[in-house]
Amino acid sequence: MTRGLLLAALCGLTACQRHAPETATADRVHYLVGDAWHAGANWFYPRETFDLHATCVATVGRFHDGQVLADGVVFHTGLLTGGHQTLQLPSVVQVTNLLNGRRITLRLDDRGPADPARGLELSPEAARLLGASGPTPVAIDEDSGWSQALARRLGGGDGTLAAAPVGVVSVESLPPPGSALPTAVTEAATAARPDDSATAYPDRPPPGPVQMPVGPVxxxxxxxxxxxxxxxxxxxxxxxxxxxxxxxxxxxxxxxxxxxxxxxxxxxxxxxxxxxxxxxxxxxxxx
Missing domain, CATH: 3.30.70.1070 (Sporulation related repeat)
Structure with a gap:
């Protein structure tokens, strides 16, 4: 066997082999923060953040039918989604095109973009609603309540618990020995727990869009x-x-x-x- 054929055979069996992107037909959604990742020399450090307010340049991502996104969602043509380099997934953000004022509410399900000069990746449908045909300056405002509701629903999040019940307790004087102790009477209502229901926070929010003021960038x-x-x-x-x-x-x-x-x-x-x-x-x- 010649050296060229030997190398080709070894490549076919080992690291030279190219693996196709993972595809699937059904969602396997999970909560994700994830490890640090890099594209070339550029490193990104995911972290749990529920109050992100930032500006950046968005880009239109390359998604394909059946592609499994980072949080397990399966992409299909027309899906309104996007990617962020460091936010926990899924997250819900409001994205405003600073050139035309269009704002949509967007659920982020993927990691990216890999280019450090870009801060947000848009699916083609998200880009269409925003009127973004190429690199576009945008403002990102995270919906804290929505993002935390999705996180808790999927078993992640910041671990914030509802406050313990608070009430005014009145107790009568002790009864004679041998009698049952009196029961405490709670007069105040139990503190409300966060409403994480799908009614309050659907898995995928309606996008809008709405029109915002426009100014020079x-x-x-x-x-x-x-x-x-x-x-x-x-x-x-x-x-x-x-x-x-x-x-x-x-x-x-x-x-x-x-x-x-x-x-x-x-x-x-x-x-x-x-x-x-x-x-x-x-x-x-x-x-």
Whole structure:
């Protein structure tokens, strides 16, 4: 057997083999936070967050019928869904297209996008409702109640428990020896538990859309924060940006570059920030 044929045979049996993406026909939905993951040199660190408010650039993802998303949902054409790099799954967010003001309510079921210059992945149907045909500046506002209801329903979440019953207890004087003790009388109502029912919080929320005000947008690079002013000064100079913040008992200095009127300018600035060592730099949007 020639060397080429031998290598081909070994590749067919081992790591050279390409595996097709997982497909299925029925949902196997589960709660997911997950481990850190990376795409090339870019690392992302999922965490449980129920109050996310952020801006970013969204992209239209490549989904296909039968694709199993990160939380077990099976994708089909027309499904309104999306992906986020770090949020627990599933999560419910309001997404606003900052160019035209369209806002939809969206359940996120997948991880992505892998590109650090993009912060949200949209299914084709979500992109259609938002009027987004390509990279689009958006605002993301998490629906805390909805996200926590889904988390608890699937066995995850922050573990918050309803408050213990609170009441005013009145007890009569003790009876003679040998008699039964009196029963305490609770006068106040039991504190209400969160309503996690499918009636209050359906598994998949109605999308909208609704129309919001529109204004000019600009792109800004968030280079991260430092407790040492010297590092902030150094990185700000290297990316042609600036730093804000102050010292004190808990010093914090933010490195920022921009604003940029054009997305391609902001993407070039983000690339520079990552090259000089700001590996957690993010592309954000101001309006």
């Amino acid at each position: 600009a792109y800004v690079i968030d280079g991260g924060s430092f407790s040492d002013r010297r590092y902030a000064v150094n990185f700000a100079q290297r990316i042609g940006g600036r730093f804000t913040g102050s010292g004190g008992r808990r010093p914090s200095f933010e490195v920022i570059a921009g604003p940029y009127a054009r997305l391609d300018e902001a993407e070039a600035a983000l690339d520079l920030a990552r090259r000089v060592g700001l590996t957690g730099a993010r592309l954000t949007v101001e309006q």
